[in-house]
Amino acid sequence: DAKTTQPNSMESNEEEPVHLPCNHSTISGTDYIHWYRQLPSQGPEYVIHGLTSNVNNRMASLAIAEDRKSSTLILHRATLRDAAVYYCILRAPPNFGNEKLTFGTGTRLTIIP
Amino acid sequence: ETGVTQSPTHLIKTRGQQVTLRCSSQSGHNTVSWYQQALGQGPQFIFQYYREEENGRGNFPPRFSGLQFPNYSSELNVNALELDDSALYLCASSQRQGPNEKLFFGSGTQLSVL
Numbered sequence A: 001d002a003k004t005t006q007p008n009s010m011e012s013n014e015e016e017p018v019h020l021p022c023n024h025s026t027i028s029g030t031d032y033i034h035w036y037r038q039l040p041s042q043g044p045e046y047v048i049h050g051l052t053s054n055v056n057n058r059m060a061s062l063a064i065a066e067d068r069k070s071s072t073l074i075l076h077r078a079t080l081r082d083a084a085v086y087y088c089i090l091r092a093p094p095n096f097g098n099e100k101l102t103f104g105t106g107t108r109l110t111i112i113p
Numbered sequence B: 001e002t003g004v005t006q007s008p009t010h011l012i013k014t015r016g017q018q019v020t021l022r023c024s025s026q027s028g029h030n031t032v033s034w035y036q037q038a039l040g041q042g043p044q045f046i047f048q049y050y051r052e053e054e055n056g057r058g059n060f061p062p063r064f065s066g067l068q069f070p071n072y073s074s075e076l077n078v079n080a081l082e083l084d085d086s087a088l089y090l091c092a093s094s095q096r097q098g099p100n101e102k103l104f105f106g107s108g109t110q111l112s113v114l
Helices: none
Strands: A009-013 A018-023 A032-038 A045-050 A061-064 A070-075 A084-091 A107-112 B005-007 B010-013 B019-024 B031-037 B044-050 B053-057 B064-068 B074-078 B087-094 B109-113
Touching (some): A009 A018, A018 A107, A045 A061, B005 B087
Antiparallel strands (some): A032 A084, A061 A070, A084 A107, B031 B044, B031 B087, B087 B109
């Protein structure tokens, strides 16, 4: 599985935008970039995913570098509820027996009131 | 729609015992995956079931086994428990959609092995 690298931790002020980086220099041309987050005492929660183009949804935006070797998850206006561990995951095309998510240690985001 | 539910939420066992964890998938989902999460680590893939057949397995020994039932609920069984099996066990359900597939996780079962 291609590897991702994320900072161990980040802090941000409440109501400010947050940019969470992810490096994936060994990404293959067919790997999708997925983001999940895990709030305290809960299972991971899907946030967003993309292949090449930038993506927006109600939770966040995903900015993908032109060479696809890095991406950034953007929370436009952080709230205390966004405090969580954020995981950047590369997902290969489906192959029987290969439909797993490979989690790293993620970025622990702390929101300062 | 109902979410993914897991039972029990907490469990304490002793070394050598056997344990069964249960998961009820989200309505309409045909795939269930199980993950193990040690303290301070990301979840690690155990295995996945698709339409009642095992469909991929991570680096876990055979004493970790599972079942998926016709209603797409699932069980994770662990035999001969070891101290290192202490972890949060997460179940995730999904509807197979290739790389666009989104997993929906339960809140997990916290297993402590003494």
